[in-house]
Amino acid sequence: KQEVTQIPAALSVPEGENLVLNCSFTDSAIYNLQWFRQDPGKGLTSLLLIQSSQREQTSGRLNASLDKSSGRSTLYIAASQPGDSATYLCAVKSVKEYGNKLVFGAGTILRVKS
C-alpha cells in the first residue's frame, strides 16, 4: 500500500528565505506526483504536476523535483513571501492503487514571517 510522508510537518521562516519541502513515497510505481497548496478553510490549488517520466517542473518561484527510483520529491520555494504561508500537500497517483486514486501526505504547514 502506497504511503506518502512529508517532512517537516511545520516550518517557520523569515521573509526572503529560500526553503525546501520534502515528500517521500514508498512505492515507485506512480503515474505522477502533484504538489498542492491549501489555505485555511479553502480547497486545493494545484501548484505543480510532475509526470513519472519527468525529473522536475518549474513555475515562477517554485521548483519541484522528482526522483522516482528513490521515492522522493522536493518542492523548492525561492525568495519566500508572507503570501506563501499555507499548507503544502504532496500527492502521488499510484499505479497499483485501485482506481488510480491520489494518495496524500499529511502536509507541511508553512509560515513566512514578515
Next chain:
Amino acid sequence: GAVVSQHPSRVICKSGTSVKIECRSLDFQATTMFWYRQFPKQSLMLMATSNEGSKATYEQGVEKDKFLINHASLTLSTLTVTSAHPEDSSFYICSAWGTDSSYEQYFGPGTRLTVT
C-alpha cells in the same frame, strides 16, 4: 486548467436531516470523480470514487448508505449525507479526473458542512 465547482460552499443543517453537495466539472467531461473528507488540521481522506453511470466505490470504513453518491452525467456528481449528525461536520472536497493523458486531478473549492 480545468475547473471544478462545488455547491454549496457552506451549509449548516440540523441533526437528522439530509444534505446534498454538488460537484461539477465546468469545462471538461469527467468519467471519474472523487470525494474527499478533511478534518481540521488533517490531510484529505478519500471517501469514494464515483464513476459515471455506475455505482460508486467506497473506501474501507465509509458507510455507503450514509454517504450516497450519484454520478448521473459526465459533468455532475452529488454526495448526499443522510441523517446527518454532528460528527459528520467536516470539509468535503470533490475532484475530477481530466480526460487528457496527464492523469491530473482537478479539485473543487470544498464544502464546509456543520451539523448542529
